[in-house]
Amino acid sequence: MDLPVMPPVAPMLAKAVPQIPPDHWYEPKWDGFRAVVYRDGDEVEIGSRNTKPITRYFPEVVTAALRELPDRCVLDGEVVVANADATGLDFEALLQRIHPAASRVRLLAEQTPAVFIAFDLLALDDEDLTGLPFRERRARLEAAVRGDGPGVYRTRLTRDLDEARRWFEQFEGAGLDGVVAKDPEQPYQPDKRVMAKIKHERTADCVVAGYRVHKAADDAVGSLLLGLYDDDGRLASVGVTSSFPMARRKELFAELQPLVTDAADHPWTAQAQASGTRTPTEAAGSRWNSGKDLSFVPLRPERVVEVRYDHMEGPRFRHTTQLVRFRPDREPESCTYAQLERPVRFELGEVLGG
Incomplete structure (x- = not known):
């Protein structure tokens, strides 16, 4: 491979901001694997956000x-997988694509095919485009890449702030998680947070049903395990919260000891998992958690916390939540899925089109 921009390239990054800034160009924020695709004739390589090759997957x-x-180009973008009915994105299915067995990779490529969403052009033929402003790179991308599928799409873009605000509200229903704002005069800066990302932020009241011990101190809490009650009254594991200073971690450890209970009396037993309850050990066999200790200390589900989250991935929080406060005024039984805001359903095809 001989290109004017050679792998590995660490993609240009975005920093979180609370509002969509004016006087930028705007794109949907895709929820997949960031990827840089290099093509030189018959050779294709795909690099991940951390520059590791993911081509084989x-x-x-x-x-x-x-x-x-x-024939010869370098593009920055996102690898995504659509859900079964092609109405939205499926990050869980995307995670399953990272598998060591070639036979499994081939099978999943047929069952849950991924597509590439291109949003920047870094090189074309013998020309390095990274020094050009984004407005020129975007124009070159539109001229060089048709981007209407079936395997490569060009992300939508608007210069209109009001339309970006509509996208922010609508596109979440197709599984996207916000908007990216780009300075049209900005050159491409690998591994620099020079773009802006605006993500959905909400709060939910959750039951504290367990904790994991901190890996650096056996008298400190590493993370709190969160639960929500489903329509059948089962306490489902929905994620964790873990952002607090060490002093608070040790305080929590002491505070929670009176709630420690026998695993057999806890809602997240192996039997409960077998009967359909989502538990924290459901992914214990995942290759993503290979060698990771997923054991936890079970607690009587009596305490409630308010956490901040961006969006849901099926029955769980997509990312680690941020602890807002403990809620002694709330009963655990009130912590149900019904409190969560449901994004309006929006077709993935409408996001890819246009």
Whole structure:
């Protein structure tokens, strides 16, 4: 491979801001694997956000790149997987694509095919475009990449702030998680947080049903395990919260000891998991958690916390939540899925089109 921009490239990053800034260009924020795709003739490589090669996991993206991209180019974008009915994104299915067995990779490429969403052009033919302002790179991207599928798409873009605000509200229903704002005069700066991202932020009251011990101190809490009651009255594991200073971690450890209970009396037993209850050990066998201790200390589900989250991925929080406060005024039984804001359903095809 001989390109004017050679792997590995650490992608340009975004910093979180509370509001969509004016006088920028705006794109949907895709919820997938950040990827830089390099094509030089018959050679295609895919690099991850941390610059590691992920080419072998997405053979269908390689095929699409050979079919739908210019002969010699480097593109920044996102690898995503649609859900079963192609109405939204499925991050869980995307996670399953990282598998060590080649036979499994081939099977999943057929069952849950990924596509590449291109949003920046870093090189074309013999020209390094990273020094150009984004407005020029975008124009070159539009001219060079058709981007209407079936394997490579060009992300939508608007210069209109009001339309970006509508996207922020609508596109979440298709599984996207916000808006990215870009300075049209900005050159491409690898590994620098020079873009802005605006993500949904909400709060929810959750039951504290367990904790994991801190890896650096056996008298400190590493994370609190959170639960919500489903329609059948089962306490489902929905995620964790873990952002507090060490002094507070030790205070929590002492505060929670009176609530420690026998695992057999806890809602998250192996039997409960087998009967359909989502528990913290459900992913214990995942290759993502290989060698990771997922054991936890069970607590009587009596304390309630308010946490900040961005969005849900199926029955759980998509990312680690941020602790807002303990809620002694709330009963654990009131912590149900019904309190969560549900985004309006929006078709993925409407996001890819336009």
